[in-house]
Amino acid sequence: MKRATAQNVAIEAGVSKWTVIRAFTPGASITEASKAKVLEAAERLNYRPNLLARSLATNSTHQVAVLVDDFANPHKLPFLEKLTASLQAEGLVTMLININQHYSHVHAILNADQRQVDAIVLFGTAFRDEMLTDHKLGRGGPPMFVLARDSQIEGVPAISCDATVAIAEIGKYLLKKGYRRPGFMAGARTLSTALGRRRNFKEFWRTTLGVELVEMSAERYSAEAGAQAARDYLSQVAPEDRIDVLMCENDALAFGAMDVVRSEFGLRVPNDLAIVGFDNAAPAASPAYGLTTYEQPTDQMVNAAIDMILERAPRETVNFQGKLVVRDSA
Amino acid sequence: MKRATAQNVAIEAGVSKWTVIRAFTPGASITEASKAKVLEAAERLNYRPNLLARSLATNSTHQVAVLVDDFANPHKLPFLEKLTASLQAEGLVTMLININQHYSHVHAILNADQRQVDAIVLFGTAFRDEMLTDHKLGRGGPPMFVLARDSQIEGVPAISCDATVAIAEIGKYLLKKGYRRPGFMAGARTLSTALGRRRNFKEFWRTTLGVELVEMSAERYSAEAGAQAARDYLSQVAPEDRIDVLMCENDALAFGAMDVVRSEFGLRVPNDLAIVGFDNAAPAASPAYGLTTYEQPTDQMVNAAIDMILERAPRETVNFQGKLVVRDSA
DNA sequence: TGCACGTTTGCTACCGGTAGCAAAATGTAT
DNA sequence: ATACATTTTGCTACCGGTAGCAAACGTGCA
Numbered sequence: 001m002k003r004a005t006a007q008n009v010a011i012e013a014g015v016s017k018w019t020v021i022r023a024f025t026p027g028a029s030i031t032e033a034s035k036a037k038v039l040e041a042a043e044r045l046n047y048r049p050n051l052l053a054r055s056l057a058t059n060s061t062h063q064v065a066v067l068v069d070d071f072a073n074p075h076k077l078p079f080l081e082k083l084t085a086s087l088q089a090e091g092l093v094t095m096l097i098n099i100n101q102h103y104s105h106v107h108a109i110l111n112a113d114q115r116q117v118d119a120i121v122l123f124g125t126a127f128r129d130e131m132l133t134d135h136k137l138g139r140g141g142p143p144m145f146v147l148a149r150d151s152q153i154e155g156v157p158a159i160s161c162d163a164t165v166a167i168a169e170i171g172k173y174l175l176k177k178g179y180r181r182p183g184f185m186a187g188a189r190t191l192s193t194a195l196g197r198r199r200n201f202k203e204f205w206r207t208t209l210g211v212e213l214v215e216m217s218a219e220r221y222s223a224e225a226g227a228q229a230a231r232d233y234l235s236q237v238a239p240e241d242r243i244d245v246l247m248c249e250n251d252a253l254a255f256g257a258m259d260v261v262r263s264e265f266g267l268r269v270p271n272d273l274a275i276v277g278f279d280n281a282a283p284a285a286s287p288a289y290g291l292t293t294y295e296q297p298t299d300q301m302v303n304a305a306i307d308m309i310l311e312r313a314p315r316e317t318v319n320f321q322g323k324l325v326v327r328d329s330a
Numbered sequence: 331m332k333r334a335t336a337q338n339v340a341i342e343a344g345v346s347k348w349t350v351i352r353a354f355t356p357g358a359s360i361t362e363a364s365k366a367k368v369l370e371a372a373e374r375l376n377y378r379p380n381l382l383a384r385s386l387a388t389n390s391t392h393q394v395a396v397l398v399d400d401f402a403n404p405h406k407l408p409f410l411e412k413l414t415a416s417l418q419a420e421g422l423v424t425m426l427i428n429i430n431q432h433y434s435h436v437h438a439i440l441n442a443d444q445r446q447v448d449a450i451v452l453f454g455t456a457f458r459d460e461m462l463t464d465h466k467l468g469r470g471g472p473p474m475f476v477l478a479r480d481s482q483i484e485g486v487p488a489i490s491c492d493a494t495v496a497i498a499e500i501g502k503y504l505l506k507k508g509y510r511r512p513g514f515m516a517g518a519r520t521l522s523t524a525l526g527r528r529r530n531f532k533e534f535w536r537t538t539l540g541v542e543l544v545e546m547s548a549e550r551y552s553a554e555a556g557a558q559a560a561r562d563y564l565s566q567v568a569p570e571d572r573i574d575v576l577m578c579e580n581d582a583l584a585f586g587a588m589d590v591v592r593s594e595f596g597l598r599v600p601n602d603l604a605i606v607g608f609d610n611a612a613p614a615a616s617p618a619y620g621l622t623t624y625e626q627p628t629d630q631m632v633n634a635a636i637d638m639i640l641e642r643a644p645r646e647t648v649n650f651q652g653k654l655v656v657r658d659s660a
Numbered sequence: 661t662g663c664a665c666g667t668t669t670g671c672t673a674c675c676g677g678t679a680g681c682a683a684a685a686t687g688t689a690t
Numbered sequence: 691a692t693a694c695a696t697t698t699t700g701c702t703a704c705c706g707g708t709a710g711c712a713a714a715c716g717t718g719c720a
Binding site for chain 2: 052081093095111282285
Binding site: 346347348349352360361364383385386387388389502521 | 704
């Protein structure tokens with residue numbers, strides 16, 4: 001059975017299709033009598049307005065594309081939950097796009113654009129700035145926002161957690177606790193804009209203690225990659241030369257690193273090697289990890305993003321302050 | 331700057347808009363000469379076909395709504411990754427809908443329907459069957475599928491992991507290992523269709539050993555809820571009366587339970603109490619948990635779902651076999 | 661009863677594509 | 691050069707709504 005259209009309902013109710021439309025338009029000029037008549041006919045035919053047609057005519061889809069490329073990070077899930085819930089509360093729907101080897105940012109943005117989404121949110125994805133500036137993907141297309149990550153790009157505001165403040169807070173805490181030989185584990189081949197945390201951390205130790213940061217890199221942002229990077233480091237460096245605290249770019253890396261540190265090298269955390277993460281993902285709170293980490297104000301960030309999408313707030317980069325969550329690992 | 335339309339390009343290229351359309355339709359009848367002319371003009375105007383208009387005309391959006399209600403389960407993330415990637419590989423796009431207190435299945439299905447999605451996937455969501463049968467949401471709307479969960483509903487095929495086989499395999503393993511006093515932790519107020527695992531597990535022990543299953547229920551499917559349920563049980567039952575193995579309906583519950591068992595009650599896993607989960611979520615593999623669990627064939631399930639959506643396979647309930655993943659916890 | 665005014669209803673034009681037929685252009689055989 | 695087949699192009703009608711104007715309707719008041 002084909003879907004009923006406003007025209008079908010109009011005939012059923014004995015009115016014109018415009019009257020039918022009005023019955024479904026809040027605040028439209030229509031008498032109670034004909035509204036009732038129309039709604040009854042609509043009920044009989046199981047009519048529901050076609051939002052595709054509406055979107056075409058009104059030039060607004062109430063759809064927001066959300067690009068994600070980092071499904072190995074458990075922190076993404078609750079963040080995504082909050083984001084979708086808040087979008088839905090505003091009548092917006094989420095188009096989730098998985099950025100991977102077979103589906104690039106360019107693919108995704110082009111597709112989202114052609115589907116006339118109201119906004120595109122780059123949710124913590126890794127990309128080269130040129131990608132956005134080169135491809136003239138910008139002009140005429142939907143507004144874009146970078147969420148949970150920095151952005152240097154003109155016209156693409158970022159909604160993120162202030163890395164400078166966060167790293168300073170972590171650094172001060174570690175300093176106070178007496179750690180003196182810091183290491184940092186970055187994920188992936190760190191793209192320019194993703195270097196914030198590392199650069200700030202490095203700078204912190206250099207200016208406060210004049211100490212040089214030991215750096216290591218994981219292949220990706222995942223527990224396995226973090227485990228491998230930690231394994232590489234620990235097996236190459238003599239015990240007496242080891243760092244005494246390892247800051248990981250995110251919790252996923254930290255979990256993998258902690259696993260290796262404890263079960264493969266028999267080291268105690270934090271006594272032999274302290275570990276700090278970033279994100280406060282769910283397992284961090286478990287006694288199995290007890291990871292000291294940094295929590296981003298996800299609610300605030302999501303709200304800010306939505307305010308910008310709906311133009312209730314100026315579309316410009318904003319930074320929020322998170323908070324250090326101290327547990328046993330450092 | 332407004333978006334260019336086919337009509338604009340037509341004028342720019344000195345042809346009719348239908349010729350422009352043909353230049354963008356693979357296999358359409360058009361000479362190389364005019365195609366080149368059109369593409370060049372299109373490039374100049376930065377033209378991209380409007381997929382909304384196309385969808386309206388062709389009655390097919392290439393959008394699939396995916397309903398999720400269980401963001402506390404870390405297993406959802408890699409599953410979702412696979413699902414979105416595979417859909418995208420087929421040219422389909424994911425509309426992610428978060429089912430929660432403020433946004434019910436009825437909301438979601440109605441909205442997805444009005445947006446003319448090509449299919450609706452209920453991805454492991456908890457609902458009462460009446461919801462689908464009552465609300466006549468079915469008739470005329472997009473085809474619906476239940477993924478990673480059972481479904482008894484006429485006309486709504488399920489793509490899931492065979493609970494009977496899975497539970498039998500787990501049961502046999504536990505029996506062989508010598509466990510004799512089994513417990514089961516269910517999540518949420520278990521809805522009729524979600525009872526499969528529990529019922530099968532209960533039946534297994536009854537028929538093999540004549541032993542009665544100890545049952546407990548968590549408030550939700552999350553580590554915290556699992557922790558609380560385990561806490562309640564352990565603090566109410568005398569040590570000598572305790573179960574010797576606890577099967578949890580999913581890994582999230584198992585993680586919480588294991589945390590409490592070990593750190594709050596000082597019990598050793600598996601010696602004092604063995605624990606088994608279901609899903610093989612990422613942390614299960616970590617030495618911090620080493621959880622014995624059951625892995626669903628997510629790839630097969632996703633592929634099967636997509637084959638049904640695209641009508642490459644008959645739209646009928648299918649069950650796949652997973653595999654037991656033995657680790658240290660049992 | 662007639663007129664002015666506000667409300668309700670119907671209308672045309674449009675959003676940006678697609679389907680499929682008819683006309684025009686091109687190619688081939690005689 | 692002509693007849694005919696084939697390819698290419700342009701056209702009308704349509705997908706299912708929205709915007710905003712114009713006509714029809716109803717009511718109050720002189």
